[in-house]
């Protein structure tokens with residue numbers, strides 16, 4: 108996270124959006140094509156993503172292609188600045204005034220009143236709210252695009268149980284998304300946000316990463332690169348073995364908790380860290396979430412049994428009855444989004460370009476698509492990769508007819 112400027116002005120929001128745009132060549136190219144081809148002209152598109160300068164560029168890309176864009180911004184360190192800049196350009200923005208990173212149902216309802224025909228969601232909270240309370244929105248939705256793992260999981264579950272009423276593109280499941288955004292983006296930004304928010308160092312510390320999926324892998328890699336002794340706790344034996352081969356100690360959280368100095372939750376599953384784990388932690392251990400949100404930590408328990416004291420911006424220390432202390436960063440919400448600047452610009456260039464292409468795909472092909480969760484076509488992923496590779500000055504190998512034939516041989 109960069110140091111916030113002394114004076115936050117509307118123009119600072121615009122400057123940050125313009126700065127992000129400089130690192131988003133893929134989104135710029137996709138935006139130009141969308142504006143030329145016109146598939147989004149006149150469509151109402153709702154964007155419900157963490158509101159950062161990068162997200163604002165997606166909103167501009169879709170608005171520039173002729174769509175009527177409405178934004179529901181979940182909190183980020185600079186959400187208010189970005190919202191001001193977007194509003195100044197005529198885009199309707201709804202943000203949670205508390206800025207605590209949680210889901211604000213009233214603001215979400217307001218946003219759904221815009222009756223989006225295509226919805227970009229992050230965590231499926233808006234899609235689920237529309238199913239529960241807004242049948243007219245569901246009826247008018249051509250489709251939705253879901254950004255993250257913890258949104259795709261419940262949507263697949265809804266589809267299996269026949270509860271999902273709309274077609275959804277699982278943008279998260281694109282290799283171009285999870286192999287980059289979740290690993291490099293979230294790994295870097297969560298580790299860096301923790302260091303910025305605490306001014307501590309990781310070298311020599313025991314850092315426990317709970318969950319060794321794409322995000323956990325990225326967090327472990329970035330923490331280890333800074334000299335931390337990383338221990339991984341995993342439910343899935345295959346991922347646990349992978350963590351072992353990647354060079355980390357693998358242990359059950361209950362066993363390693365007494366040594367843990369920092370614990371990153373990266374599971375996306377509610378209750379991954381239990382009250383029992385908390386009581387096993389050493390005095391002064393730091394708890395934070397790189398994954399789905401505060402639901403991964405036993406926040407209710409801490410608030411009930413602990414006495415909180417804000418020791419720094421975004422850092423609350425809970426004094427426990429045992430006289431031990433546990434520190435929680437960003438109230439347990441994803442610290443990179445709520446109190447940092449989110450994933451790096453380059454990686455969001457990839458993810459948000461995929462979102463723009465997913466929206467195009469929905470507009471062009473989903474009018475008669477049945478309800479369900481589908482993948483983004485691989486050609487669209489390749490489009491994103493090719494533009495970014497060209498920007499990086501890298502060339503991809505050419506598939507010759509001979510090679511293609513060899514690959515088909517049996």
Ligand SMILES: NC(=O)c1ccc[n+]([C@@H]2O[C@H](COP(=O)([O-])OP(=O)(O)OC[C@H]3O[C@@H](n4cnc5c(N)ncnc54)[C@H](O)[C@@H]3O)[C@@H](O)[C@H]2O)c1
Nearest residue numbers: 255256257318320321322341342343374375379398399441
């Ligand atoms: N903060 C961000 O910017 C950001 C970005 C991308 C994804 N995410 C979120 O991060 C979370 C993880 O995403 P991912 O792509 O790594 O998912 P993933 O499914 O690849 O990994 C999650 C891992 O956690 C493990 N796990 C689940 N419960 C566990 C438990 N109790 N103890 C130990 N391990 C457990 C699973 O076995 C799995 O390997 C999701 O909620 C996703 O939405 C956050």
